[in-house]
Amino acid sequence: MQYVKIKDAIVEQIDAGMLSPREKLPAERKLAETFDTTRVTLREALSLLESEGRIYREDRRGWFISPEPLRYDPTQTLNFTNMALEQGRKPKTELVSAKSILANKQAANLLELKPFSDVYQVNRVRYLDERPVVYVTNYIRPDIFPKLLDHDLANSLTDIYREHYGMVYQSIRYRISTSSLIGLQAQALRATSGTPAMVVERVNYNQHGLLIDCDIEYWRHDAISIESVANLTR
Amino acid sequence: MQYVKIKDAIVEQIDAGMLSPREKLPAERKLAETFDTTRVTLREALSLLESEGRIYREDRRGWFISPEPLRYDPTQTLNFTNMALEQGRKPKTELVSAKSILANKQAANLLELKPFSDVYQVNRVRYLDERPVVYVTNYIRPDIFPKLLDHDLANSLTDIYREHYGMVYQSIRYRISTSSLIGLQAQALRATSGTPAMVVERVNYNQHGLLIDCDIEYWRHDAISIESVANLTR
DNA sequence: GAGTGGTCTAGACCACGGA
DNA sequence: CCGTGGTCTAGACCACTCA
Structure with a gap:
């Protein structure tokens, strides 16, 4: 060999x-x-x-x-931006698209929507030290965040939620798997089809237990290390 | 293309x-x-x-x-065996080796050991429906679990901890990354060098906050989907 | 415009798995 | 023992990057 x-x-x-x-x-x-x-x-x-x-x-x-991976805790609501800054990295977020769409299968599934519901879809690419490392798609319930698209979506969504809608995350359901980058995601991350990826799906609930949004993140797999602590209650 | x-x-x-x-x-x-x-x-x-x-x-x-992946929650102490059974799968564990060794770099690092410490190293392969899916290495502090190697290590370690030493996990620090299978791990999982892998490292603390053991798991990446819920406290 | 990476061809030999 | 997968060779063309 x-x-x-x-x-x-x-x-x-x-x-x-x-x-x-x-x-x-x-x-x-x-x-x-x-x-x-x-x-x-x-x-x-x-x-x-x-x-x-x-x-x-x-x-x-x-x-x-490859540089050191970013340490990422899916159980924290810490912004990508703040997370990167805390670790001495230079973050940047680029808005790819933001629009209201008819919920596709994935969105309907994650957000538990009725057929033919409208959702906001926000696509962004995030950079670390000028390198694109993650492609993020957010699906957001418009009944909870009316006129969300009027805000500057290159900034933190959680900041907008908190400042303009008085809403914060309380509980997060997440799923981590691996896949590969293809098509749009690959292009946006300057990758070729088939580049290994870490996929993080999160479904977020607010302080009243209400499902408010979800996000699907396609990471270049070498750019991320998921680290967290769990305290067992029994 | x-x-x-x-x-x-x-x-x-x-x-x-x-x-x-x-x-x-x-x-x-x-x-x-x-x-x-x-x-x-x-x-x-x-x-x-x-x-x-x-x-x-x-x-x-x-x-x-590939069959459906196993849903795995790193924040639960649920056995591999019980986890598999709950999901209608047939689990099997095979002991590869169990011995006392001089702590290597990885073990010393994760267990915060002094140089030249002894540790138990337990290697096992776990199967789902007769397919080997994960190679697990445990490093265990012998001062906390004297004579551990006398027990049947093809069974659940957490069961042994609880039943024979009155010790349970209280808090778990984990890290998830991707890599590839090579050498021993690859062989044990009937894989070729370079097969994509999901790596889960866990460091476990008991009910008194004492670091008691750690494990490094190399999963065939298609065999696992990591799923969990986090409740934010602020 | 030169050099580079992305993709593809048409073979080859070997060692191992399974019958 | 046959067929298979693992590995490797020695090329080729094209589209793109970058100086």
């Missing part, structure tokens, strides 16, 4: 500090030559490194060393 | 019920011929399906349709 050896050789280079986070690896053809192999085999080694979260790929731009 | 189309075609077959969970796909060479392409391209499509969690691979045995 040549590709495992190549992978190990590159890991060694990274761990020895020869390659720093965000730095670009040499061209695939160069690397293939260095390890005296073909591009196919070399790419197998790179894919392995990618799935271990040591490197990542930007579509047609090449391979880069 | 031919391989995306091939992937979609196979997904369609699965969704239409032409292929059932645990069923083996046709041989790669057959599939390649069916889609009028080469094995390399076909395998790209299969890898995509794998990373989406729709199919999985058993080393040298072929590709199979």
Whole structure:
């Protein structure tokens, strides 16, 4: 298994500090030559490194060393922005689209809506240190947040909820799984189809136990580490 | 992007019920011929399906349709066994090894041990419906659980803790990330090097806030969906 | 415009699984 | 022992990035 050896050789280079986070690896053809192999085999080694979260790929731009992942606690309502700042990272949020739509299957399912309900759909891309790391889709009940789309949605939704509607999260149901980036999500994150992803789905309830919104997050899998504490009550 | 189309075609077959969970796909060479392409391209499509969690691979045995994932709540102490049974699955646990070792870096780190401490290391493989889905390593403090290795470790550790030492979990710190299976873990799960994995690390504290053990779980990523509820206290 | 990554072809050999 | 999957070779063309 040549590709495992190549992978190990590159890991060694990274761990020895020869390659720093965000730095670009040499061209695939160069690397293939260095390890005296073909591009196919070399790419197998790179894919392995990618799935271990040591490197990542930007579509047609090449391979880069992964920085430290963001520590993310799904049980905190802490903003993405504040979370990033607390960890010494530079956050940025870009609004992709915000509109009122007829609930699709996913939204209807998560928000427990009747057929043909309207929902707000907000799509955003979030950056860490100029790198796009997560594609977030929010579905929001318009009966609870009328005229939500009039606000600046590049800011924190939870801030808007609190400041303009007096509503805060009380309880959060979340689901974490893995998948891969495809199509729109992939493009927005500058990834190629098939890039491994961590998927976080959250359904949020307010202080009265009312289901108010949900979000589906597609993370580049190397950019996130989910960490939390649970206190057992029995 | 031919391989995306091939992937979609196979997904369609699965969704239409032409292929059932645990069923083996046709041989790669057959599939390649069916889609009028080469094995390399076909395998790209299969890898995509794998990373989406729709199919999985058993080393040298072929590709199979993924069953429903197990719903797993890291904030519950519920046994693997009971969790599986509750969800109508057939669990099995196999002891790989159990011994006292000099703490390695990982164990020392998670258990906050002094250098040269002894720890119990227990390795187990867990099955769902005869399929190996997770490789678990436990590190346990021997000062808290003397003679632990005398018990039958193919059973639930938490049961042993409770029944023989009067100790239960009170609080759990956990971390979830993705990586890939390699070496021992891969072999034990009948996987090839590079198979995507979900990694769950847990550090467990007893009813007095004392750190008592930790476990590192390598899941076949298609076999698990992490689901939980968090109640915010502020 | 040169170089790069994305994708694909058409083979090959080997070791292992399963009959 | 046959067929299969695991691995690898040695190319090719195209579209895109970036200098």
